[in-house]
Amino acid sequence: MRLYHGTFETHLQATDLQAFHPGRLGLGTGVYFGLERATAEVYGTHIIEAEVDIKNPLLIDPEEPLRIIDGNIQVALRTYEDQPSITALETFYPFDIIAHDGEVYEVRSLSCLGGLADWAAEKGYDAVIMRYMRSSGNCEEVVVWDTSKIKAPDA
Numbered sequence: 001m002r003l004y005h006g007t008f009e010t011h012l013q014a015t016d017l018q019a020f021h022p023g024r025l026g027l028g029t030g031v032y033f034g035l036e037r038a039t040a041e042v043y044g045t046h047i048i049e050a051e052v053d054i055k056n057p058l059l060i061d062p063e064e065p066l067r068i069i070d071g072n073i074q075v076a077l078r079t080y081e082d083q084p085s086i087t088a089l090e091t092f093y094p095f096d097i098i099a100h101d102g103e104v105y106e107v108r109s110l111s112c113l114g115g116l117a118d119w120a121a122e123k124g125y126d127a128v129i130m131r132y133m134r135s136s137g138n139c140e141e142v143v144v145w146d147t148s149k150i151k152a153p154d155a
Helices: 037-041 116-122
Strands: 002-007 031-033 046-052 057-060 066-069 072-079 095-099 104-107 127-131 140-144
Touching: 002 031, 002 037, 037 046, 057 072, 057 095, 104 116, 116 127
Parallel strands: 057 127
Antiparallel strands: 002 046, 031 140, 066 072, 072 095, 095 104, 127 140
16 A cells, blocks of 8 residues: 655655654554645655555544445444544544444543554554544544555555
8 A cells, every 4th residue: 555654854764664652643653644645744844655565454434434344344433423522623523443343442532542553453453544534634544553564665
């Protein structure tokens, strides 16, 4: 999957990227990418293109609230648009993720959001892809925690 990482560190290449926890507004520890180049440009002027080997992502997308593979529900998403936003600067409604084993991960605050990548890794996912959950323009993020999956794109 071709992804884009924005940074101000002009010396970095795809194979230099390291997992980190971005703080209160992040999804947890990992390397952050955008599905679109424009998303990466929000985070820095130096855009790194990478090929990332993602096989089993946790997809969080209100336009696709059920992920069904081989006839089985793998994950379900439930949003609460009747409740206040969990962020002050944009609309980001609370939500639940219901995993294939029935366990529910509730996001009611930014601190809950920050543990999402770790929870997904424990459940066997290799990335989190979050789309269309925020009201801001560039509204998709991809978090990958295994840096061995990140390669320079083929020329």
